[in-house]
Amino acid sequence: MFDTLARGFRQARNRLAGLTELSESNIEPALREVRLSLLEADVEIGVVKAFLSRVKQKAVGRTLEAKVKHEGETMQVSASDHFVKICHDELEAMMSHEGEPIVWASGRPTGLMMVGLQGSGKTTTCAKLARHIAKQGKKPMLVAADMQRPAAVEQLKVLGNQIKIPVFNISGKSPVEICAAAEAEAKKLGRDVIIYDTAGRLAIDEKLMQELAEIKSRVAPENIFLVVDAMIGQDSVKTARSFHERLGISGVVLTKLDGDARGGAAISIKEVTGAPVLFSGVGETTDKFEEFRADGMASRILGMGDVVGLMQDF
Amino acid sequence: TKARETEGFFGRLKALFVGRSEIDPGLVDQIEEVLLTSDVGVKTTEALLEEIRAGIKEKKLVKDEQVWDALRRRARELLGGSGGGIKYPARPTVVMFVGVNGAGKTTSIGKLATKLKAEGRTVVLAAGDTFRAAAVQQLVVWGKRVGCEVVSGKDGANPGAVIYDAIQKAAEIGADVVLADTAGRLHTKTNLMDELKKVARTIDKALPGAPHETLLVLDATNGQNALQQAAMFKEALPLSGIVLTKLDGTAKGGVVLGICAEHALPVRYIGIGERPDELRDFNADEFVEALLGQADESTDAAA
Ligand SMILES: Nc1nc2c(ncn2[C@@H]2O[C@H](COP(=O)(O)OP(=O)(O)OP(=O)(O)O)[C@@H](O)[C@H]2O)c(=O)[nH]1
Ligand SMILES: Nc1nc2c(ncn2[C@@H]2O[C@H](COP(=O)(O)OP(=O)(O)OP(=O)(O)O)[C@@H](O)[C@H]2O)c(=O)[nH]1
Ligand SMILES: [Mg+2]
Ligand SMILES: [Mg+2]
Numbered sequence: 329m330f331d332t333l334a335r336g337f338r339q340a341r342n343r344l345a346g347l348t349e350l351s352e353s354n355i356e357p358a359l360r361e362v363r364l365s366l367l368e369a370d371v372e373i374g375v376v377k378a379f380l381s382r383v384k385q386k387a388v389g390r391t392l393e394a395k396v397k398h399e400g401e402t403m404q405v406s407a408s409d410h411f412v413k414i415c416h417d418e419l420e421a422m423m424s425h426e427g428e429p430i431v432w433a434s435g436r437p438t439g440l441m442m443v444g445l446q447g448s449g450k451t452t453t454c455a456k457l458a459r460h461i462a463k464q465g466k467k468p469m470l471v472a473a474d475m476q477r478p479a480a481v482e483q484l485k486v487l488g489n490q491i492k493i494p495v496f497n498i499s500g501k502s503p504v505e506i507c508a509a510a511e512a513e514a515k516k517l518g519r520d521v522i523i524y525d526t527a528g529r530l531a532i533d534e535k536l537m538q539e540l541a542e543i544k545s546r547v548a549p550e551n552i553f554l555v556v557d558a559m560i561g562q563d564s565v566k567t568a569r570s571f572h573e574r575l576g577i578s579g580v581v582l583t584k585l586d587g588d589a590r591g592g593a594a595i596s597i598k599e600v601t602g603a604p605v606l607f608s609g610v611g612e613t614t615d616k617f618e619e620f621r622a623d624g625m626a627s628r629i630l631g632m633g634d635v636v637g638l639m640q641d642f
Numbered sequence: 643t644k645a646r647e648t649e650g651f652f653g654r655l656k657a658l659f660v661g662r663s664e665i666d667p668g669l670v671d672q673i674e675e676v677l678l679t680s681d682v683g684v685k686t687t688e689a690l691l692e693e694i695r696a697g698i699k700e701k702k703l704v705k706d707e708q709v710w711d712a713l714r715r716r717a718r719e720l721l722g723g724s725g726g727g728i729k730y731p732a733r734p735t736v737v738m739f740v741g742v743n744g745a746g747k748t749t750s751i752g753k754l755a756t757k758l759k760a761e762g763r764t765v766v767l768a769a770g771d772t773f774r775a776a777a778v779q780q781l782v783v784w785g786k787r788v789g790c791e792v793v794s795g796k797d798g799a800n801p802g803a804v805i806y807d808a809i810q811k812a813a814e815i816g817a818d819v820v821l822a823d824t825a826g827r828l829h830t831k832t833n834l835m836d837e838l839k840k841v842a843r844t845i846d847k848a849l850p851g852a853p854h855e856t857l858l859v860l861d862a863t864n865g866q867n868a869l870q871q872a873a874m875f876k877e878a879l880p881l882s883g884i885v886l887t888k889l890d891g892t893a894k895g896g897v898v899l900g901i902c903a904e905h906a907l908p909v910r911y912i913g914i915g916e917r918p919d920e921l922r923d924f925n926a927d928e929f930v931e932a933l934l935g936q937a938d939e940s941t942d943a944a945a
Pocket of ligand 4: 747823
């Protein structure tokens with residue numbers, strides 16, 4: 329499956345074969361192929377344009393003659409190899425981030441709030457994060473603040489029970505009230521991290537977005553994570569931008585990466601919000617969770633891991 | 643939803659119509675952008691544009707609005723025989739819901755049950771997702787809302803066995819329809835896809851000829867991966883239609899054009915919210931209008 333998707337990008341490389349110098353005009357066909365490949369990977373169209381113009385800027389003027397050492401051997405790097413490398417590095421740069429993924433509080437429990445569209449994987453991610461954090465020796469508490477989806481509280485309770493992490497909820501109360509009461513409960517239980525699960529919602533649902541803003545102002549979480557389904561299409565940017573404008577998201581969790589989605593949203597969202605993807609969901613069970621790696625993702629989006637692998641030693 | 647549409651490309655498109663009597667040189671590019679931003683995908687977009695370009699070249703299309711009309715017509719053709727609800731060839735008619743994680747299967751079942759009940763049909767829900775945390779409870783809540791029977795097993799029970807029991811129960815009480823939930827699964831997981839085939843075989847044992855409908859639930863916010871989903875679920879099961887959920891958001895679900903055309907699958911229902919009454923019969927004209935904008939009076943007047 330990856331093969332058919334990768335065709336566009338391989339084609340791009342072929343279009344440059346034999347060229348000695350990359351120019352404004354001779355690189356056009358290759359750029360067109362890359363454009364197709366990125367669109368098939370669900371990179372948002374505006375972001376595709378921005379990416380291509382940067383690649384163009386960097387590629388024009390590169391020549392064939394550059395020699396590099398690869399595993400002790402001197403080899404010639406073709407113009408098309410340069411082009412591939414520029415694309416890869418640019419993508420990687422667009423997704424990479426420095427530093428610790430989680431901002432820790434001092435003097436009070438650290439707050440992590442999960443937000444996102446319906447069904448993106450928030451509840452599952454809450455449990456995965458709790459397990460991940462507990463493994464670092466911390467003591468998280470889960471807060472079930474989705475009072476909307478049928479059995480959403482039970483879902484988090486079942487997951488909490490599986491990983492032996494307490495789940496806080498007050499039946500009959502509003503999400504804002506529940507979240508506001510969570511810190512006191514955490515302190516009482518001696519928990520130092522609070523993970524808030526919220527109901528899925530559309531970014532254009534004014535009432536529910538207001539609810540999130542209220543939760544944010546009541547609990548002032550250090551981290552607000554937008555949970556995004558890796559299968560999301562062109563809507564990624566609109567959604568992320570709205571959530572970001574409203575809440576100021578600090579990071580993104582990209583879920584369902586265990587399938588064959590190319591996951592173009594990873595670059596689209598970072599490009600428009602500045603919020604990096606921090607974690608990946610790679611399965612349904614609570615252990616299927618990883619810190620996000622920009623280099624692996626760049627190859628996945630380009631659909632040509634093998635070729636890029638060859639280039640790594642530049 | 644109308645107000646939401648004007649925010650999206652629908653609003654932008656209106657601007658394109660007004661006051662033009664000749665084809666704008668940038669029109670094809672604009673159409674391309676509209677299609678791509680609606681997740682129609684490169685392949686289908688290219689195919690559509692090629693026809694448009696040919697029409698323009700042969701002077702069959704000489705005005706902007708003719709171009710849009712032609713595009714709408716082609717989009718409707720791609721959707722094929724979409725529309726209308728499910729059929730009821732047997733009693734009980736068994737409808738199985740499948741799809742990737744979080745697409746909206748369980749909710750769509752709750753909503754369809756609401757609709758069927760309002761039409762006077764007796765419905766039994768089968769809690770065939772025995773895997774996901776609290777999936778059974780979620781369906782049970784829906785059953786209470788709707789006021790219909792829910793047959794469930796223990797967590798981790800064999801999903802086929804649960805649905806088998808539900809079919810027996812439906813036959814016993816003379817119910818019209820069984821709506822069978824299944825656990826979400828990514829189409830790439832061979833073992834889970836095999837499990838689904840087994841569930842379908844068990845259903846056929848409970849009632850020969852069942853499931854009478856197998857609906858693939860697709861999330862309209864998904865992009866090009868939905869093509870793979872459709873291809874692989876279709877390879878595993880005889881799909882009879884699509885439920886396109888979450889169309890109440892800003893996503894347009896344009897990827898179904900390619901899916902319907904390639905697999906000859908109709909879209910049966912659309913989901914436009916989380917509430918019980920927010921499932922609608924699919925209407926191709928409406929869908930295309932929301933995707934491409936509509937030709938209205940003001941356009942004709944201007945032209
Ligand atoms: N394969 C896979 N499935 C996942 C992953 N993360 C979540 N899921 C599944 O996706 C579905 C939805 O996950 P939830 O955690 O319920 O999503 P949510 O965002 O809380 O959903 P709502 O609360 O209804 O908005 C479930 O079936 C999960 O098991 C992942 O990384 N991989
Ligand atoms: N806005 C909107 N939300 C929807 C729609 N359909 C379903 N949802 C929401 O999407 C989320 C996931 O729906 P579910 O019905 O649990 O999805 P599922 O396919 O059964 O999920 P799994 O069983 O975990 O694979 C829930 O929060 C639903 O309320 C829709 O048409 N519009
Ligand atoms: Mg949830
Ligand atoms: Mg379900």
